Amino acid sequence: MPAPDRVHLDHAATTALRPGALAAFAEAAALPGNPAALHASARRAKLRLEQDRERIATALGADPVEVVLTSGGTEADNLAVQGLYRARRAQDPARTRIVLTGVEHHAVLDTVAWLAAHEGAEAVVVPVDAASRVDLTAWEAALAQAPERTALAALMWANNEVGTVQPVAEAARAAAAHGVPLHTDAVQAVGAVPVDFAASGAGTLALSGHKLGAPVGVGALLVRRDLTLEPVLHGGGQERRLRSGTVSVALAAALAAALVEAVADQPAEARRLGRLRDEVIAAVDAAPGMDLTGPRDVDPATGAPLPAGTRRLPGNVHVTVPGVSADALLFRCDTAGLDTSSGSACTAGVAAPSHVLEAMGLAERARSTQRFTLGRTTTAADVARLVQALPGLAAPARRRRHP
Numbered sequence: 001m002p003a004p005d006r007v008h009l010d011h012a013a014t015t016a017l018r019p020g021a022l023a024a025f026a027e028a029a030a031l032p033g034n035p036a037a038l039h040a041s042a043r044r045a046k047l048r049l050e051q052d053r054e055r056i057a058t059a060l061g062a063d064p065v066e067v068v069l070t071s072g073g074t075e076a077d078n079l080a081v082q083g084l085y086r087a088r089r090a091q092d093p094a095r096t097r098i099v100l101t102g103v104e105h106h107a108v109l110d111t112v113a114w115l116a117a118h119e120g121a122e123a124v125v126v127p128v129d130a131a132s133r134v135d136l137t138a139w140e141a142a143l144a145q146a147p148e149r150t151a152l153a154a155l156m157w158a159n160n161e162v163g164t165v166q167p168v169a170e171a172a173r174a175a176a177a178h179g180v181p182l183h184t185d186a187v188q189a190v191g192a193v194p195v196d197f198a199a200s201g202a203g204t205l206a207l208s209g210h211k212l213g214a215p216v217g218v219g220a221l222l223v224r225r226d227l228t229l230e231p232v233l234h235g236g237g238q239e240r241r242l243r244s245g246t247v248s249v250a251l252a253a254a255l256a257a258a259l260v261e262a263v264a265d266q267p268a269e270a271r272r273l274g275r276l277r278d279e280v281i282a283a284v285d286a287a288p289g290m291d292l293t294g295p296r297d298v299d300p301a302t303g304a305p306l307p308a309g310t311r312r313l314p315g316n317v318h319v320t321v322p323g324v325s326a327d328a329l330l331f332r333c334d335t336a337g338l339d340t341s342s343g344s345a346c347t348a349g350v351a352a353p354s355h356v357l358e359a360m361g362l363a364e365r366a367r368s369t370q371r372f373t374l375g376r377t378t379t380a381a382d383v384a385r386l387v388q389a390l391p392g393l394a395a396p397a398r399r400r401r402h403p
Helices: 019-029 040-059 073-091 106-119 136-145 168-177 249-286 326-335 355-359 380-401
Strands: 067-070 097-101 122-126 150-154 182-185 204-208 219-223 291-293 316-320 369-373
Touching: 019 040, 019 249, 040 067, 040 249, 067 073, 067 249, 073 106, 073 150, 073 182, 073 204, 073 219, 097 106, 097 136, 106 122, 106 182, 122 136, 136 150, 136 168, 168 182, 249 291, 249 316, 249 380, 326 369, 326 380
Parallel strands: 097 122, 097 150, 150 182, 182 204
Antiparallel strands: 067 219, 204 219, 291 316, 316 369
């Protein structure tokens, strides 16, 4: 938890541990035995593990056998992308194309880049619009161009920087029509918007526990039963022979507890956070020199309001302040007692422009960003603190424009 005088507005990076997850971890950690062994203690641990696997599956519209436990979202993304690519190439060496967007998380982008450099992959990057939403016409065209040579497609469910919720089901249907499996990074989406694995049509789906209130170090990859993946880790053959290594029963229990609670709370939390988010967006709109990036939860044709989470994550506000560096904005927020971010926490400390904004056609603003993400512990008072601080963040840009 943040210090009493600080406000945590970086829930996209991580969120507070849920008491229920901590209690489940402690209870399961007391069980002796390796769940892969055969004696009575091991069988009790195995029973607890499989009960929690079933809870995870039920919460996400999956079958328990489709739940592969991992150390988090990055490992899940790597297993999906590398595993699908190698398995599909083993079936047909001509399958080297990977269709994706330029706004994917680095766990996907960098994995594809590695496969391109070392294993002959060809990245086919589909454009997104100014709100970071994939161009479905271009997506369909990229798949139709050479489906027989396409190993997989990847489209994140919701963007970790600007909060855009992508049309994953439509993209998955287009991919399936060409016989191509789709991987979706749903790390930011699970618990924030409705996520149903079976209904989505995705072949694989990644999630991370610490975004939901579980401890750091646990996540999952959902893998459709009819898909074959080449393992990245080799050894004991745990987790459907896709992810070798002793499974932590305690971490699985914590993930299940946090996930079940987050999914049950999701509809009400989306409404609550959406209202708070819109207060911040209204203040952003009123602040000279500051612009909202990403979509709004309104119908693009009519301007009519949409339920929170339809087009933008309920707790995401991302802004640019032209002429002010992201580091300066972060420092000003930090001085004001606000824990915020200039982008993905996975690239923290790296002075690089936002690849998401560059893909959105906003390269000139890619070094002038700040992300405010609300979550379960966010209060109206927290939002009031942020709203009060916003004019000060934009003040340097205002002075530059009116010397």
